[in-house]
Structures are given as structure tokens and as C-alpha cells.
Amino acid sequence: MESGKNYLVGIYDDEDVMLNAVKQVRESGVKIHEVFTPFPVHGLEDALGYRRSRLPIAAFLFGLTGTTLALTMMFYMMGFDWPMNIGGKDFAPLPTFIPVTFEMTVLLSAFGMVGTFFVVSNLKPYGKPKIFDIRSTDDKHVMAIDLAKNHLSSEEITGILNQSGASEVNTKNFD
């Protein structure tokens, strides 16, 4: 058996059956490579034992960068580099800086977070996804199990998958 290239693929028709199956399969000691679903299934990340996403932290830090950048830019331009008397207003009027500061915060936060999301999830134009079953973007929930990372035999795992409610169990080989 080639290492890391042979997968068992369990196909589930229903999200609740799949969610229970994930718990059952993990309890019977099988390591799940990943589950592919056509839509977000709530509670799946907990069932798979994933750590919560830290993207909100990234968003906050990018937002903070935006705030700092905007305020620095405006104070530098209007207060230091070329102070101008505009209708007798203060050279560094903080209240009139608020709208631009807010917009820059939102802009950097949104773009920074989405950029981070693309990078960590390896999403890019012409990115070639590993597709275990083409129906996973239509209506099937697909559980992939890497045989090389499991000590149980292929037959044993197939049995566990069938018992957990899989409608089909296939093998998949990436060359």
C-alpha cells in the first residue's frame, strides 16, 4: 500500500447522520482525514475536535493597523507636513478625522482577514482541490479517511463506516 495516498471515502446522504457518524467513527479510534460538505454544518467542527478559528483575532489586528495608519496619515499631512488654515479650524481636528479613520479600519480589517483566510485555507485562483467525491459540492457529505494514518485495516474501517450510516464506502487514490 502506498503511504498517504490511499483513502477510504464514506458517503452520507444526511447531515445529521453524518454528524453522528463523525462522533461514532472517532470513538471507535479511527482518525478522520477531513469531512467535505456541500454547506456549513453546525457542530461539525466540534465533532471533529477542531480548534476555534483565530481569524477574528487577525481581523482585530488588521483593524488596529487601519486605525493607526489613518490617524498617523491625517495628523502628519494636516498637522505637521503642511498645516493649513481652513476656515479657522484647528490644525489637527480629531472629530473630522473620525469618518476616514473608521473607514480605513473597516477596509484593512476586512481585506486583511479575507486575505488571511485565503492564505490559511489555501484558496487561490487555479488552486487545484483534492476532490474525494464530486458530489460533495452538490448534496453528499463525504468523510475521507487516510489509511496510512490509521492502524485499523481497510475492511475494519469500511465496517465502521457502514455501521455509522454511510450510504456508500469507496476507495480513492491520488497519484
Add this chain to the structure above:
Amino acid sequence: MSVTASVRKPLITGGKTAHDVTEDICRQVEGKPSKLWFTAMAISLGALAVGGYALIMTLWHGIGMWGLNKTVGWAWDITNFVWWVGIGHAGTLISAILLLFRQKWRMSINRAAEAMTIFAVICAAQFPLVHMGRLWLGFYWALPLPNTFGSLWVNFNSPLLWDVFAISTYFSVSLVFWYIGLIPDFATIRDRAQNKISKAIYGALSFGWDGAAKTWMRYESVALILAGLATPLVLSVHTIVSFDFATSVIPGWHTTIFPPYFVAGAIFSGFAMVQTLLLVTRKVYKLEHYITINHIELMNIIIMVTGSIVGIAYITEFVIAFYSGVEYEEYAFINRMTGPYWWAYWSMMTCNVISPQLFWVKKIRTNLAATFILSIVVNIGMWFERFVIIVTSLHRDYIPSSWAMFTPTFYDIGVYLFTFGLFFTAFFLFAKFFPVINLAEVKSILKSDSLKSKKEETINEMQEVQDLENN
């Protein structure tokens, strides 16, 4: 797993399965464009061409081609700008604010509404860009670059500059939000594609999406944060647009009520535009099971509520003008109502204050023809609102010798027509090549909110009650 009370109306009817959803929506993308589509496209391209002529003439000869004069220096251009930006607001409200409020009925309509937002903002941007006159120098005036003729910077005290930041941020963040939602659906189309070209195009558009649980987890987190960012953003955009007027000292503009009043008006006109577009899309694409009467009724209720807020704002403005005791302010409002532009004022009042009140009647708000007509009436009214605020406040200057009237020329109308051509061309392209309904989100509520699941639930409940009675 979510539990929804069975008394709530189902959001998806017709006993659809996840596979049916894929089929129903992808069919439009995969099939050949219909004759109707070509006809509609030809009309909008025609508008684009006629309007394009007016636009080129305006750019070539300058904005003197418009009907502006020394007194009325802002008229159709800024009216159209505010009108288009306002229309955009409904898309973000649906996708962001309703997401934060966990309103699941947004899921059938958010895709098309967000597309509308993006195209409307592009149309809106045409007007300030053209009004700059020498468009090609606009970068120096609008962006914080050192002036090539010295070291001057842009003026950060000016609401017009805040607008540059607000509109561009709003546009780009909305675009990203919309695109993130499209990625999983593009992947669905990619995996169904039969020929090489569409496989390559949708493959590139889908960014290599595979629907892994980990990616979905991050995706949901991104969507939630983006909604949290877009909510204050959308409110800030029309607030800043209203600052263009409110921070000036023109009687009729210099009022603190403008920000909330503009935001309510924006949502009001935006929802009306969503209704106009979706009623047609729903009919042509046979989406009756996805965009149900329930959806239409809910949107009509929002139109009714925001229309009433706008009505109250009109009356408040009036009362405050009298209460202020400022002669100029009082005159501005009396002149609006009874002056030479009385017809514009009363068109606005009829369309925006009286007509949405018809939605109190359930028969009217669940009637498709009535909804369609009223949605157009509301948008005519909202165009007049901006025209009334802008032109009637300007045309009576402080000195009677400066009093003037505004009459649009062919070029005013032409540039407006250009934006209509632009908007509908973009929308028809979207409707043909992009999935008009968010597949992934709609699939995720099939178990909790479809008619099928509701029926099963009701049957189970009835069974339980019977069992209890028998025992």
C-alpha cells in the same frame, strides 16, 4: 442542528432536496441564454450606448453641457449619486444586518441583493467622477497624494473627501463579502461543468474550494466578522453622504436629522429596488419555491416601516424649521411645499409617505402586481426626495437677483440613462452567469425551514398528541 418552531412559515416550499436546489439554480447558468435574455440585454446595451454618447460629450465639452447654472450648481448629478448609493444599501442590510439578527429568510435573496448593491455603487460613482470635470486629474484631488504643484494634501475636514473613503471602502468590502459567498457555489458549478471552458473559468473563480469542514468553519467565522464590519459600514456610508449637505450652511440642508433620515430612506429605496428586480427574476427563472410570497411580504413590511420613518422625518424637518424661528430656514421649507417646485415636493410626499402605507393591508402586501407597481413608485418618490432636497434648497439664493430655476438638458438625462444601461447590463450578466441564489446557504436550511420538514414535524407532533390522548 437548529430547531425552528413549526408555527413559522416555511422558507423553501415545493419539497426541495439539496440536489433539487443545485439543479434548479445551476440550470440557469448552464443553459443557453433565452430570447428574452437577449432582448433584455439588447435594450440595456442600447441605453448604455445612447447614455454613453451623452457621457462622452460631457467629458469632451465639460459639465457645461448639463443644465447647471451659477445658483443651482448641484442638481441631477448629485441627485442620481445619492439615489444610486441609497439603492445599494438594501443589499448590505439583507446580507449583513439580517445575518447578525439570524434572519434566515435572507438566504434566498441575499445573492441578488448584494449584486444589486455592487452595481448600484458603480453607477453612483459615475456622477462625482464626471462632476470633477477633468476626470483624469481626479486622482490628485481625491486621493491623499502630494499635489504635483506643491506640497498640499487633500483636505480631511471635507465631507466630500470622507465620501471618497466611504464609498470606495463600501464598494470594495461589499464586493469581497459577495465574492466570499460565491466561492462555494462556483465550486458546485465547476464540479458539474461539462465543457472545458466553463470548467476552467468556474474552476478559477472557485479558488480551488473543496468544502472541507475546516474551511467551512473559517468561512463562517469570516462571514460573521464581515457582517459585523459591514453593518456599521453601511450605516456610515449614507451618514457621510448626508454630511455633504448637513455640514453646509444652506437653509434646508443644515439639519442634524439628515444622517438617520438618509439611512432610512436608503433602506426604503433599496428594498423597493430589490422587489423590482426579484419579482422579475423569480418569474423568469421560476424561483417561486425559493422566493416565496412570505419573502415578498417580509420585504414589504420593511418598506412600510422605513417609509414611515422617512415620512416622520419629513414632518419633523418641517416642524423644526418653524420652531427654530430662523426666517431663511422657514422660507426654504414653505418654498419647497408651495414654490415653483411644488410638484416635485408633492410627488415625493405621495410616493414615499402615502403609497407605502397601503402595505398595512395584507392583501396588497402579498399581491405581486401591487408590490411591483409600488416598488417602482417608491423609487420614483425617492429620486424626487433627493431632487427636492438639493434643487429647492439651492434655487432660491439669499439675493433675489440670484434666484434661478434648473432645467435638465439632454446630457443630464443621458448620463442618468447611461447608469441605467450600466446597471441592467451588469445585472443581466450576473443573472445569466452567476448563481442567483446562494446554493450553500439555502441547502443548509432545508432541514429546518422547508415545507417538507415542516409537514413532517407537524405530523410527528400530531402523532405525539394522539399518543398522549390514547394513554
